[in-house]
Amino acid sequence: MSSSRPSLAHHVSLVTGASSGIGEGVARALGAEGATVVVAARRRDRLAKLVDEITATGGTADAVELDVADAASIVKCMQTIAERYGRLDSVVNSAGVMLSARTAEAKLADWRQMFETNIIGLMSVTHAAFAVMVEQGSGHVVNISSVSARLANPGSPAYAATKAAVNTFSESLRKEGTGYNIRVTVVSPGIVETELFEHAADAATRARFQKMLDAVTPLTPADVGASVVFALSQPAHVSINEIVLRPTKEIE
Numbered sequence: 001m002s003s004s005r006p007s008l009a010h011h012v013s014l015v016t017g018a019s020s021g022i023g024e025g026v027a028r029a030l031g032a033e034g035a036t037v038v039v040a041a042r043r044r045d046r047l048a049k050l051v052d053e054i055t056a057t058g059g060t061a062d063a064v065e066l067d068v069a070d071a072a073s074i075v076k077c078m079q080t081i082a083e084r085y086g087r088l089d090s091v092v093n094s095a096g097v098m099l100s101a102r103t104a105e106a107k108l109a110d111w112r113q114m115f116e117t118n119i120i121g122l123m124s125v126t127h128a129a130f131a132v133m134v135e136q137g138s139g140h141v142v143n144i145s146s147v148s149a150r151l152a153n154p155g156s157p158a159y160a161a162t163k164a165a166v167n168t169f170s171e172s173l174r175k176e177g178t179g180y181n182i183r184v185t186v187v188s189p190g191i192v193e194t195e196l197f198e199h200a201a202d203a204a205t206r207a208r209f210q211k212m213l214d215a216v217t218p219l220t221p222a223d224v225g226a227s228v229v230f231a232l233s234q235p236a237h238v239s240i241n242e243i244v245l246r247p248t249k250e251i252e
């Protein structure tokens with residue numbers, strides 16, 4: 001059994017939520033490691049720009065429009081990958097929204113959107129990818145969760161609940177995956193500087209987030225990308241189950 005670090009050349013990875021933030025950082029990191037990166041999200045213009053940038057630096061990337069809350073869109077995305085590459089070595093589920101507000105001010109529609117995207121969407125993409133991986137006898141699912149899953153602070157109860165669900169889903173999936181040579185990794189970042197915080201429903205919440213960002217040197221999407229590369233580059237007998245990374249000064 002070799003324990004040398006496998007190369008990601010010939011590795012085909014689907015990265016959801018790749019049009020900005022963490023997904024974009026993961027896609028760049030995988031591209032730099034020689035993987036073929038299929039970048040997916042709803043904003044095609046952003047994806048096209050990212051593909052150009054990855055290929056300009058010697059990487060291989062391809063864009064597929066994907067709405068994780070739309071079952072037909074997921075089917076189409078997986079068909080495109082099957083036709084173009086005939087395999088799928090990993091999926092990195094980074095698509096997510098954080099429409100934070102305290103319960104007294106929160107809109108139920110926002111709670112629903114978070115569950116539709118962060119958990120049902122993630123599970124639906126995983127369901128489709130898992131079938132391909134079972135068939136090929138190998139694969140790796142990387143789910144971007146959050147330290148919110150274990151903190152459940154006031155101000156984002158529904159968001160925290162979606163991330164706790166991601167963790168529970170992932171652990172069960174990990175156990176199922178052992179029978180098919182499929183590994184599962186949860187990556188749980190603390191504060192990462194991305195557009196995520198701009199979508200908060202009210203000014204008070206946005207101000208609270210800005211205070212949190214100002215109190216630390218936030219992680220970058222590249223920091224999270226390096227974690228994903230680490231998890232995907234392990235020898236076959238090593239399964240990294242969870243990576244928790246926070247800014248050094250982050251308390252909670």
Ligand SMILES: NC(=O)c1ccc[n+]([C@@H]2O[C@H](COP(=O)([O-])OP(=O)(O)OC[C@H]3O[C@@H](n4cnc5c(N)ncnc54)[C@H](OP(=O)(O)O)[C@@H]3O)[C@@H](O)[C@H]2O)c1
Binds near residue numbers: 041097121144195
């Ligand atoms: N930033 C943080 O501090 C932090 C910390 C821990 C965990 N996270 C998690 O990291 C993940 C990425 O967040 P981010 O910080 O990178 O935020 P971001 O910059 O806002 O990126 C979110 C991404 O999700 C995509 N997305 C949203 N809804 C989608 C849908 N229905 N279908 C397909 N794609 C969709 C967006 O693309 P389109 O709009 O183009 O579709 C975008 O690419 C999320 O799961 C988030 O919960 C973030």
